[in-house]
Structure formats: C-alpha cells, structure tokens
Amino acid sequence: MPRNMTKAAIAEAFRRWHAANPEPTTELEYGSPFQLLVAVVLSAQATDKGVNIATRKLFPAAPTPEAMASLGEAGIAEYIKTIGLYRTKAKNVAMLCRQLLERHGGEVPDDRESLEALPGVGRKTANVVLNTIFRQPTMAVDTHIFRVSNRMGLAPGKDVVAVEKALLRRVPKEYLLDAHHWLILHGRYVCVARSPKCAGCLVYDLCEASDKTV
DNA sequence: ATCCCGAGGG
DNA sequence: CCCTCTGGAT
Structure with a gap:
C-alpha cells in the first residue's frame, strides 16, 4: 500500500512532465474525430502500436462511418485480425458506425450519454474522446493510469472510478486537460508494469512507491 | 466474476 | 512459458 503523495509533490511532478x-x-x-473514436475502441487490451498498424490500412479503405458501415463486420475483421479481441471489436465497430449514421448524422457526439450508448464504448473510451477531441478535463483511467496512480501514491483507489475521482480532485487545475497523456506516457515508457524503470524516472524523488527499484 | 484474444517482451 | 497491452458487455 503506497503512501499518498503530498499536494506539493503532485504539483512538482506535473511541472516536470509539462x-x-x-x-x-x-x-x-x-485523421478525424470518427477515426479517433474507432482507434480508441480498437485499443482495448491492445497496444497503440498494434492498433496503428491495422488502422493504417483500415482508415484509407474506409475513412468515414458510411464507408466503414458498408465494409461490414466481416470486412472490418479482415483489417484488424492482428489485434486482440478482434471479433468483438469488428462487431462493435460495424454497429457503432450504423448508430452514428442513424442517430448522430455521422458525427461523433460530444456528450457522455450518447458516447457510452455506442457499442464498444464505455466510460474510459468516452473520457478519451471527450478529452482528446472536445478538450474537456476528463480523466480516462486505463491500465497504465490505474497502476501509476496507485503505485506512486498520486491518486490511490480500489477501482478505476475511485482513481478517476481522486485524480480529478488531486491534479492541479492548470494541468488537468493534459494530465491524461502525461500519465499514459509515464506508465507506458517509465513506470511500466513489470520492473519499472526507476533509474532515469523524472519524478523518482517525489514517488511514494514501496517497491522502487533504485 | 468471466469472457473475448493477437502480438510482443522477458 | 507467462505477463501485459489506453476495456466493455454479460
């Protein structure tokens, strides 16, 4: 169980990341809000790198909801077979495109209700879209942010919603809009799940982890 | 709580 | 081999 970082330590950490x-x-x-939405749906339990490899072919072949809807579930599956959970994702994306066309004029909706009603879109994906496309101060808590927040003592919580609320409370306002991306990158490249790379960590001296490796 | 599920790393 | 990767639906 990590100790909590102090308010001052948290502010200093974000100053450094910034x-x-x-x-x-x-x-x-x-290349568009629609494509970001699809990319985030595909990224569940998968690496960004792997998603990008698939979408580099998928998006040119079907750049819009119309085009992707007409590709259909089986057509989409062909492009994303290298990504984990691909059958579920192909089904969800095909249905998601139809819903965008039927209910939202082919546009990505800008409210949480409508986003979470889309197939394959839950709280985390909605938060990413709201933050990245519509620049709202949401905190999407994924596997990286959950781990980093708990390990560092930045915003501990037993589940993702608890961590999300803790982050919204503890991250200084001026950093809230971009905090999501800094935490993701920190978790992906430095504070990795297995044997974190504490040597060379920018915020090592501020971190309250009990298992620091240096 | 369980299922879905390929690729890359250690 | 086992673990992890920007989860969501049942």
Missing part, C-alpha cells in the same frame, strides 16, 4: 513535454498527445494515429 516542462519535458509541453503539448502531449495520443500516440494513436487518426
């Missing part, structure tokens, strides 16, 4: 990377963005590749 200084090192002033405008962090997702590593998912996309």
Whole structure:
C-alpha cells in the first residue's frame, strides 16, 4: 500500500512532465474525430502500436462511418485480425458506425450519454474522446493510469472510478486537460508494469512507491 | 466474476 | 512459458 503523495509533490511532478513535454498527445494515429473514436475502441487490451498498424490500412479503405458501415463486420475483421479481441471489436465497430449514421448524422457526439450508448464504448473510451477531441478535463483511467496512480501514491483507489475521482480532485487545475497523456506516457515508457524503470524516472524523488527499484 | 484474444517482451 | 497491452458487455 503506497503512501499518498503530498499536494506539493503532485504539483512538482506535473511541472516536470509539462516542462519535458509541453503539448502531449495520443500516440494513436487518426485523421478525424470518427477515426479517433474507432482507434480508441480498437485499443482495448491492445497496444497503440498494434492498433496503428491495422488502422493504417483500415482508415484509407474506409475513412468515414458510411464507408466503414458498408465494409461490414466481416470486412472490418479482415483489417484488424492482428489485434486482440478482434471479433468483438469488428462487431462493435460495424454497429457503432450504423448508430452514428442513424442517430448522430455521422458525427461523433460530444456528450457522455450518447458516447457510452455506442457499442464498444464505455466510460474510459468516452473520457478519451471527450478529452482528446472536445478538450474537456476528463480523466480516462486505463491500465497504465490505474497502476501509476496507485503505485506512486498520486491518486490511490480500489477501482478505476475511485482513481478517476481522486485524480480529478488531486491534479492541479492548470494541468488537468493534459494530465491524461502525461500519465499514459509515464506508465507506458517509465513506470511500466513489470520492473519499472526507476533509474532515469523524472519524478523518482517525489514517488511514494514501496517497491522502487533504485 | 468471466469472457473475448493477437502480438510482443522477458 | 507467462505477463501485459489506453476495456466493455454479460
């Protein structure tokens, strides 16, 4: 069980992440809000790198909800077979495209209700879309952010919703819009699940983890 | 709580 | 081999 980081330590951590990377963005590749939405749905329990490899062919072949809907479930599956959970994802994306066309004029809705009503879209995906496309101060708690928040003592919680609320409470307002991306990148490249790379961690001295490796 | 499920790393 | 990767639906 990690101790909680102090308010001052948290502020200093975000100052450093900001200084090192002033405008962090997702590593998912996309050319429109629709494509970001699909990419995030595909990224469940999969790496961004793997998703990008698939979408580099999928998106040119079907750039819009109309085109992707007409590809159909089986057509979509052909492009994403290299991604885990691909059958479920192909089904969800095909249905998601139809719903976008029928209920939202082919546009990505900008409210949580409508987003979470889409197949394959839950709280985490809705939060990513609201933050990345519509620049709302949401915190999407994925596997990385859940781990990092608990391990560092940044915003501990027993489930993802608890961690989300803790982050919204504890992250300084001026960093809230970009905090999501800094935490993801930190979790992906430094504070990794197995044997975290504490040597060379930007916030090592601020971290309350009980299992630091240096 | 369980299922879905391929690729890459250690 | 086992673990992990920007989860969601049942």
